Amino acid sequence: MTDPALFGILILERDPQTFANLPGLIQVWLQDAGGFAAVGLVVYLLYALRSPKDQPASSKARAPVTMWMLVMGMLSLLCYASYIAAWSGGIGRDTVNMVPYVQPGETIPYFPPQFALQFQPMFLMFGGLFALLGIGQPFVMDLFKLRFRRIWALTKVGFLETWRNRMFWVFVLFVLPFLFPLQWFIPIKAEDQLRTTVDWTSLSTTFLLLLPGAIIAAFSIPNDVKNQTIYTIVSKPIERFEVVLGRFFGFTLLMTVPLILMTFGSWLFISTTTIDEKAVEETQKARIPHRGQLYFRARSNEYRGTNVGREFDYRKYIAGSKSTSERAIWAFENIPAAMAGTDRDAVPCEYTFDIFRLTKGDENRGVDINIRFTAWQCDQLPPSVRGDGRWQWADSEKEKQYKAEREEIDRKLAKGEIPGVSIKSLDYALPNTPGWKYINDLAEKYGFYEVASVEVYDYHPSGVPVPAGLFRKAREGTPPTDKEGYRQPRVQTYVKCISDGQMLGMASGDLYYMEGEKTFSENFFKCAFGLWCQVTVAIGVAITLSTYLAGIISFLATLFIYLSAYFVEHLKDVAGGTSTGGGPFESFTRILGTDTPTAQLDRTAGVKTAEVGDIAFSWIFRRYVNIVPDVYAFSWTNFLKEGFNINFEYLAMNFIVLFGYLLPWGILSYYLIRNREVAA
Amino acid sequence: MSETVVETRNLTKIYRDFWGRKKKVALNALDLTIQKGEIFGLLGPNGSGKTTTIKLLLGLLFPSSGDAFVFGEPAAKVEKNEKIGYLPEESYLYRFLNAEETLDFYGRLFNMPSETRKKRAAELIDTVGLANDKKRILREYSKGMRQRIGLAQALINDPDLIILDEPTSGLDPLGTRWMKDLILDLKKKGKTIIMCSHRLDDVQDVCDRIAILYGGDLQELGAVSKLVEDQKRLEIRASGVPLTDALKRDLAATIEKHGGKLESFGHPTTTLEDLFLRIVEESKTRPGRRYLPPVETTK
Numbered sequence: 001m002t003d004p005a006l007f008g009i010l011i012l013e014r015d016p017q018t019f020a021n022l023p024g025l026i027q028v029w030l031q032d033a034g035g036f037a038a039v040g041l042v043v044y045l046l047y048a049l050r051s052p053k054d055q056p057a058s059s060k061a062r063a064p065v066t067m068w069m070l071v072m073g074m075l076s077l078l079c080y081a082s083y084i085a086a087w088s089g090g091i092g093r094d095t096v097n098m099v100p101y102v103q104p105g106e107t108i109p110y111f112p113p114q115f116a117l118q119f120q121p122m123f124l125m126f127g128g129l130f131a132l133l134g135i136g137q138p139f140v141m142d143l144f145k146l147r148f149r150r151i152w153a154l155t156k157v158g159f160l161e162t163w164r165n166r167m168f169w170v171f172v173l174f175v176l177p178f179l180f181p182l183q184w185f186i187p188i189k190a191e192d193q194l195r196t197t198v199d200w201t202s203l204s205t206t207f208l209l210l211l212p213g214a215i216i217a218a219f220s221i222p223n224d225v226k227n228q229t230i231y232t233i234v235s236k237p238i239e240r241f242e243v244v245l246g247r248f249f250g251f252t253l254l255m256t257v258p259l260i261l262m263t264f265g266s267w268l269f270i271s272t273t274t275i276d277e278k279a280v281e282e283t284q285k286a287r288i289p290h291r292g293q294l295y296f297r298a299r300s301n302e303y304r305g306t307n308v309g310r311e312f313d314y315r316k317y318i319a320g321s322k323s324t325s326e327r328a329i330w331a332f333e334n335i336p337a338a339m340a341g342t343d344r345d346a347v348p349c350e351y352t353f354d355i356f357r358l359t360k361g362d363e364n365r366g367v368d369i370n371i372r373f374t375a376w377q378c379d380q381l382p383p384s385v386r387g388d389g390r391w392q393w394a395d396s397e398k399e400k401q402y403k404a405e406r407e408e409i410d411r412k413l414a415k416g417e418i419p420g421v422s423i424k425s426l427d428y429a430l431p432n433t434p435g436w437k438y439i440n441d442l443a444e445k446y447g448f449y450e451v452a453s454v455e456v457y458d459y460h461p462s463g464v465p466v467p468a469g470l471f472r473k474a475r476e477g478t479p480p481t482d483k484e485g486y487r488q489p490r491v492q493t494y495v496k497c498i499s500d501g502q503m504l505g506m507a508s509g510d511l512y513y514m515e516g517e518k519t520f521s522e523n524f525f526k527c528a529f530g531l532w533c534q535v536t537v538a539i540g541v542a543i544t545l546s547t548y549l550a551g552i553i554s555f556l557a558t559l560f561i562y563l564s565a566y567f568v569e570h571l572k573d574v575a576g577g578t579s580t581g582g583g584p585f586e587s588f589t590r591i592l593g594t595d596t597p598t599a600q601l602d603r604t605a606g607v608k609t610a611e612v613g614d615i616a617f618s619w620i621f622r623r624y625v626n627i628v629p630d631v632y633a634f635s636w637t638n639f640l641k642e643g644f645n646i647n648f649e650y651l652a653m654n655f656i657v658l659f660g661y662l663l664p665w666g667i668l669s670y671y672l673i674r675n676r677e678v679a680a
Numbered sequence: 681m682s683e684t685v686v687e688t689r690n691l692t693k694i695y696r697d698f699w700g701r702k703k704k705v706a707l708n709a710l711d712l713t714i715q716k717g718e719i720f721g722l723l724g725p726n727g728s729g730k731t732t733t734i735k736l737l738l739g740l741l742f743p744s745s746g747d748a749f750v751f752g753e754p755a756a757k758v759e760k761n762e763k764i765g766y767l768p769e770e771s772y773l774y775r776f777l778n779a780e781e782t783l784d785f786y787g788r789l790f791n792m793p794s795e796t797r798k799k800r801a802a803e804l805i806d807t808v809g810l811a812n813d814k815k816r817i818l819r820e821y822s823k824g825m826r827q828r829i830g831l832a833q834a835l836i837n838d839p840d841l842i843i844l845d846e847p848t849s850g851l852d853p854l855g856t857r858w859m860k861d862l863i864l865d866l867k868k869k870g871k872t873i874i875m876c877s878h879r880l881d882d883v884q885d886v887c888d889r890i891a892i893l894y895g896g897d898l899q900e901l902g903a904v905s906k907l908v909e910d911q912k913r914l915e916i917r918a919s920g921v922p923l924t925d926a927l928k929r930d931l932a933a934t935i936e937k938h939g940g941k942l943e944s945f946g947h948p949t950t951t952l953e954d955l956f957l958r959i960v961e962e963s964k965t966r967p968g969r970r971y972l973p974p975v976e977t978t979k
Contacts, residue, residue, distance in 0.1 A: 056747035058739075058756035145758075153788030157774060164776040164817070228772040232833065235738040236789040237761040679740035680695070 015291070015508070017112060017633060017653040024097075024113035025657070027125050032626045033664040034128010038080065040671070041073050041135040062675060064138060072134030079127030083120055092119025099576070139670050145239050154233075154246020159254050162216055170212050171258045174265065177204045191278040194270070198283075198641040201266040202531070205259070209535045213255045214562070217542035218555035220247050221673075230678050240673045244543055244666075251539045256532065263528040267521060282461075286523035286645040289350070289512035290339060292330035292493065299325040299382050308356045308503060315354050315505035320367055320497035323389040325382055327496055328506050331489035332474075338515050340472040345440065346431035346465035349373070349493065351511040355458040359501035366457035367499035373466050375447025375474035376488050391494065393448075402446045409438050431465045444469030453498070466513065518645045526636065526646040533634040533658045538562055540662040541629070544669040547676065564624075565631035575621035583614030583621075629661055685841055685872045686714040686737060690746035693732050693896075706732040708896040709746060711973060714889075716840075719863060719873045721883040721904070724893035725960055730876045731769070733893070734843055737874075738766060750841065762790070765839035767830045769846040769876075775819040779810050779829050782818065786833045797836075804832040809858075823850035831859070842866060844875040848882050860886050884908070884952040892956065892971075894963040899970045908952055 017025065048065040086092050096116040116122070162168070177200050182188065188196050221243070224230040234240060275284065296305035296316060303326065305316025318326040339347050355367055372391070374380055379394035393399035410425050412418050413435070421434045426442075429435035443449045444467070451464050471491065479488040493511060497504040541561055545554035564571060573579035581587050581597030589610045590597065601607045634654055636646045693707040707729040714720045722730040735741040736748050739755050748755040751763055773782055780801060787797035805814050808828035818826055827850050834842060847863070848856045856879075863873055863886050877883050883890060884904055892900040900907060963970060 056743055056745065057749070057754035058743055058747055061754050061756040062742065147791045149788050149791050153785050157777070157785055160781075161774065161776055228768065228770065229774055231735075231738075231740055231768050231772055232766065232786070232830075233789065234740060235761060235764065235766040236786065236837075237758055237791075238789050239758060677741050679735045 015112070016647070016650045017657065018647075018649055019653065021112040021653070022656070023115035025660070027115050027121065028113040029660050030126075030128040030132070031121070031124045032128070033660075034076075034125070034131045035623075035626070036664060037135045037667070038076050038127060038131035040668075041069070041076065041131050044135065044671070045069065045073055066137060068137050069134045072130045072137070076127050076130035076134060079123045079130060083123035083127060086119045086123060092122075094118050094121040097121070136667060139241075139667050142239055142241060142670070146242055146245070150238050150242050151246050151249065154243060155250040155253060158220065158247050158250025161220075162251075162254050167212065167216065168258070171208055171262070174204060174208055174258075174262050177201055190276040191282050193276045193279040194283045195279070195641040197270060197273075197275075198637060201262075201269070202527070202637045202640075205262045205266065205528075206531060206534065208262070209255050209259055209531065210538050210562070213251060213535045214538045214542045214558045215555055216254070217247070217251050217539040218546050218558055219551035220251070221543065221546045222549075222551035222554065225678055228679075234678055240676075241670045244547060244669045244673055248540060248543050251543070252536050255535045255539065259528060259532055259535065263525060267524050270524070271521070283641060283643040284520045285643045286518040286520055287350075287514055287643055288516040288518065288645045288647075290332065290336060290515040291509065291512045292332040292489070292491075294328060294330050294506065294508040294511075297327055297329055297382055299384065299386065299388075306503065308505070310356070315507045315510075317354075317356055317503040317505040318495070318497050320499040320502040320504060321389065322498050322500070323387060324496065324498075325389045325391070327382075327391065327494045328504070329495075330493040330508075330511050332491040332493070332513070333487070333489045335471050335474050335490050336515050337475070339513060340468060340475045342472070344468040345436060347468050347471060348463050348514040349466045349511065350461060350463035350514060351456070351495075351506075352459060352461045353456050353495075353510060354505035355456070356503040356505055357501070358503060361499065361502060366455045366460075367497060367502040367504060368453045368455055369504065370450065370452045370494075370496045370498055371454060371464060372494040372496075373443075373449040373470055374492050374494070375470055376479040376490050376492075377473060377476075378447035379488070380492070380494065389496075398446065402442065402448060405445075406442060409442075436467070440467040440469035442469075443467035444473050447473040456504075463514075516645075520640075520643070523640055523644075523646055526648075526651060527640040529651050530634040530636040530646075530654060533654050534631060536658060537629045537631070537634070537661060540665050544665040544672070547669045547672040561628060562631070564628045568625065568628050568630075568632075571621055571625050571628065575618050575625050577614070577618050582610070583617050585610035585613035585617065630657065633657055683716040684713055685716050685718075685751060686712065686720075686874065687749045688712045688733070688736075688746065689749075691733070691736060691743055691748050692745045693729075693736060693741060694744040705896045707736070707893075708969075710893075710898055712891060712898075712901070714872060714874060716872050717867065717870055718889060719867050719875065719887045721887035721890035722874065722876045722893065723880070723883060723890055723956060724899075727895075728893040729896040730893050731845060732896075734766075734845055734874070734876060737843065738764070762837065763840040765834035765837060765842045767827075767834040767842070767844045767847055769849060773818055773826065773830060773833065776817055778817050779805055779814040779832070782829055783832055783836055786836045790837045792837070800836055800838075801832075804835055807835075807862075808832045824852060824855050827851055827859075828855075831862070839871070841872045841874070844873065846877055846879075847875055848877065848879050856882065880951075880953045880956055892959055894960060895967065897963075897969045897971075899959050899963055901971055901973070904952065908950060908955055 044063070045065065048063045094116045095118065096114045097111070182196055182200050221230070224233070224243075230243070233243060296303055296318065305328070306319065308317050316328075318324070318328050338344075349371070353369075361367070372380070378398070380391045381394050383390055383392070393402075406426065409418075413421060413426065414424050418438075421438075423429055423433075423435045426435065426439055429439050439449070447470060449467055449470050454462070454464060456462055474490040479490055481487045495504070495506070495511070538558060542554055542558040545557050549557065570579070574583050577583065581590055586601070586607070587597075589595075589601070589607055590599070593601075595601060634657075636650075638644075639646045688710045691707060691710040691712075692705070694705050695703045697703050706727075710729070710733060712733075722733060724730045732741065736743055737750055737755055738761075739758070742756065750760045753760040774785070777785060783801035783804060784797055787800060792800070805811055808831055810825060810828055810832070813821070813825065818829065821829065827847070831844075831847065834844070844863070848859050851859055860882060863875070866873060867886075875883070875887070887904050889901070889903050890907065891898055959970070
């Protein structure tokens with residue numbers, strides 16, 4: 001009962017952020033942004049307080065020091081001192097967000113930050129919070145002085161400047177991908193036609209918006225200073241931060257116009273072009289997946305999946321054998337009502353697995369798997385005897401009843417005793433046919449359904465229908481909690497590989513239920529929002545840097561920070577000291593000694609010195625990683641091209657993350673432009 | 681009693697390099713007081729500190745020491761700018777805007793409502809004589825026209841203090857006359873005006889008081905009429921009598937005896953230009969401060 005292989009492959013190395021992640025994200029934001037704020041506050045207070053008591057009134061007006069700032073600064077320092085004390089005493093460590101141990105060369109799995117109530121993370125959080133409250137006071141007070149009319153005037157001028165200087169002509173380049181489609185130059189599989197088009201248009205849109213956006217933003221204020229047009233602006237009763245805001249909104253608006261036009265153009269192109277049927281079925285849709293959490297279990301409780309040694313592979317593997325007890329299990333804590341509606345016959349379960357062959361196997365054949373679907377009322381237990389691969393029902397009586405009932409239906413079907421049903425066994429029942437009703441009834445009664453011997457191909461999407469009755473059953477009542485307080489998931493999906501000598505690899509995003517479907521067009525425009533966020537990030541960073549640096553330096557620095565985002569995983573490895581081959585100093589030592597990255601180095605004085613250097617460097621890297629934008633969080637091209645719906649929740653989270661990222665830059669720009677002598 | 685509009689106390693600006701080392705003293709301990717309704721001129725050769733003074737008053741630069749107050753507020757305060765109009769030397773405006781858009785833009789910066797902005801812009805465009813060119817972008821304007829629109833933007837908020845940096849720069853003689861008349865007209869309306877200029881005749885024509893700066897130091901300060909007086913000589917103005925040698929010899933004692941009428945008897949004046957050049961020359965040979973403020977007496 002395998003559906004045609006027409007489904008999407010969405011590689012999810014990390015789940016998109018949802019509202020559930022907000023508390024953890026806020027805590028981490030307070031720790032990170034607050035850390036920078038604390039440094040800023042200390043520098044600011046030292047600068048302001050070291051000035052003579054009889055300093056000019058102008059200086060006092062420029063760098064005010066209030067009791068609030070002093071108190072917040074003291075509280076912040078107190079929190080950081082407490083953190084250092086707790087850290088050195090090993091008290092209250094953050095156990096919630098600990099990075100799990102991985103084998104060398106394995107990708108560190110991404111877990112969204114969780115709110116941690118231990119002393120150390122809380123001290124850091126409050127230290128950051130107080131620092132932000134202190135450094136943010138003048139900023140917040142001056143926010144009340146901002147006037148929309150002035151900001152709008154500056155916004156309009158920024159927009160008009162670019163428009164009338166005819167910089168929009170650069171966007172004409174956008175038509176090139178349509179005039180010269182990629183398939184003219186490289187062979188593309190029919191089913192990949194839409195994927196390639198989406199990739200190509202997305203890439204050109206990103207490039208054409210990011211680069212001009214960063215250039216315009218980076219050069220705007222420095223040009224105003226250079227041309228001295230800023231003299232006539234800041235000599236008016238405006239808050240200098242309004243100049244920053246005006247430019248920011250102006251250029252964001254400016255980039256929004258071509259983004260809309262390009263998105264609409266791309267959509268029109270895709271809508272009017274003849275796309276291969278396979279590609280349409282595979283990707284021109286917006287599936288709403290319901291995802292679960294993957295874990296691995298076998299007879300041994302210690303089993304956590306097998307690492308087959310593929311570097312940078314984030315999948316874990318289960319061994320294939322008829323008698324294996326190894327299972328990949330997806331746990332679904334909640335079941336949306338849409339999946340369990342009485343009007344619904346079946347819910348598609350879709351999956352894409354990776355096959356790692358230990359033997360050649362049969363020619364032109366994939367590997368066979370069994371998939372078992374259970375509601376929480378039908379708990380499963382791993383086998384207890386070595387060599388027995390069967391997982392049993394916790395309630396063996398119920399299992400017997402189920403088997404008996406199903407056999408009885410099959411017997412009747414075989415004899416043709418059930419009118420209106422032509423199939424000879426429930427194994428052949430398909431959704432929306434009379435026979436499926438019996439599958440549904442059984443699933444709803446027992447909370448169990450299983451498909452056997454499903455053939456899967458390497459990295460090829462497939463799917464099976466699951467009776468909706470199982471989900472209706474799963475939504476009944478409240479699942480119990482175990483000894484450790486974890487609530488049992490409402491639905492679990494067990495995957496077993498039954499082909500000998502083959503290993504099946506999977507990650508959390510590789511299996512999901514289809515909750516519903518939306519239109520590709522809607523998804524297309526939602527995808528553009530992520531791109532808008534990326535452009536906005538680049539504009540915000542460029543403008544902030546340009547309040548202090550020259551145009552070209554601001555542009556290059558923006559480019560550097562932005563491009564760093566694409567190497568952030570490697571940076572995190574270096575910052576965390578988990579990079580294969582060590583940090584920059586150790587790597588350099590290896591280059592000099594022509595040692596491979598994994599070779600064991602002799603513990604010479606030079607190597608020890610390099611390690612100390614790497615520790616210092618990793619500290620700097622950690623600070624740097626904190627200012628690199630999370631560009632991946634804004635990228636929805638994979639969702640679009642694989643035909644997965646981009647939730648509004650994801651987009652709302654994008655906006656929150658964007659705001660959270662730009663706020664510290666905003667505060668920085670406020671202080672920089674306020675204390676800048678524009679005529680110097 | 682007149683109201684103080686601008687006051688500087690020991691105002692000093694020192695430019696420093698990246699390492700904080702002193703590069704140049706642009707302004708050294710300037711003490712100035714400008715009263716309401718005055719036209720005050722700042723004179724000095726290039727690099728003397730007059731534009732620095734203006735930038736300090738506007739908050740475009742921050743003082744190294746000392747302080748500047750405008751309408752009693754520290755120069756760093758934004759609020760004081762509500763009552764200030766500023767015409768920079770080169771009329772640094774956005775050249776992609778037309779005259780109407782320029783004035784609308786600056787009107788918005790003063791948070792003026794739409795109706796007021798439109799009315800004020802139309803009035804000012806008429807005043808500066810650009811009614812026929814109001815739809816042209818400034819890039820197409822001549823220097824004189826840009827100077828006019830620059831002045832209009834400086835007046836958009838009907839300011840009480842108008843700071844003009846080289847207001848007649850780029851204007852033809854007629855334009856210069858128009859500008860000077862406008863400045864005098866503004867004075868009649870009770871406005872205070874500070875102007876920097878290299879055109880000494882312009883300054884002499886319109887300014888009540890002037891300060892002459894050289895090398896960042898204040899060299900002279902006072903009323904134009906007083907400063908241009910030559911205290912070592914006398915000027916006698918007479919009419920109805922031919923100027924003969926005998927008359928010159930016996931002038932003081934015998935004018936009346938010769939049947940003429942003595943109309944004036946006072947100090948002859950030199951030109952401001954002469955005065956300016958003399959001060960600059962003297963300052964070169966004798967560096968340091970020349971002007972000493974009068975000793976203050978208790979009121």
